[in-house]
Amino acid sequence: MKKVLVTGGLGFIGSHTVVELQNEGFEVVIIDNLSNSKIEVLDKITSITGVKPSYFNIDLRDKAAVKDFFANNKVDGTIHFAAYKAVGESVQKPLDYYENNIGSLVYILQELKANSLNNFIFSSSCTVYGQADELPITENAPIKPAESPYGNTKQIGEEIIKDATKISDLKAIALRYFNPIGAHESAKIGELPIGVPQNLIPYVVQTAAGIREELSVFGSDYNTPDGTAVRDYIHVVDIAKAHIVALKRLIENKNKSNFEIFNLGTGQGNSVLEVIKSFEKVTGQKVNYKLVDRREGDVTAAYADTNYANNELGWKTKLSLDEALLSAWKWQKTL
């Protein structure tokens, strides 16, 4: 049985990926310092798959702890989710973001090299494209200057990995997520935003649940059909499954180069108002909202060109926006 390390494995995308890895018969080891997740997620994963992953509460900024882990755990692959990911917060605390997101990545890559552990999957983001000149966005779209320290840590992270593949046998794949949403069909795991949600879907479901008074729609004067910004909302389970495909690609040596990049999106763009309408349609719940000014740093539109991921990686999304929104609502009702 192949053994896989999932850092941040108790987080939103991490936990959904652990479930799919276990469904595929992988032995999973989780490292998570619970800075943006809850230990209860471990039992939830176990209740879904019937298998309890190994779990280590390690802070990946602790170089000695990272060294010790890899010396004692010969993993066949590493999927690295663990990072701070709040765009707005990163502007307030850039040094925390660079220390955590970059420092941890370097320590992990150093120990992978020291132990000749060569299969590495990196959680990246479409945020590296900024406002792309052409839509849909391909993997060759130019990288734009980061709009936030968070986005910069993803850009720098990719560069660090690329350089690391040149001085070792490391084989890596960066997966650039568009907008992950939704929750596992069991409604046992899902997005657990701490405090006031920054992202759209958690705010929508909390408004529908009466936890939030009213959703503010950030901007209604964009150059889009209905004036609100357009994004590629992708079900988190589809994102999770892409990680299994990417990991197998490396383990089976099917990668075409030692550093590959794939966009993970549906290829479909939807505006904020379209998302609200879809949510109301599939859930029967009303969402109170008001149109307000644009949010600093937002782009007008971003959605993926999925050809390379579909044809080269051999993965495509199977779940619809409606299914994702309904799953997010089912999950919210359990909270």
Ligand code: WQD
């Ligand atoms: C989506 C749309 C908002 C909240 C960010 C990161 C990206 C990834 C996903 C980490 C935008 C609008 C939102 C609200 C709104 N994060 N909105 N009212 O900004 O596309 O992407 O989160 O990996 O890297 O950049 O996602 O969900 O914040 O916003 O109108 O209360 O919803 O303006 O148009 P975003 P989002």
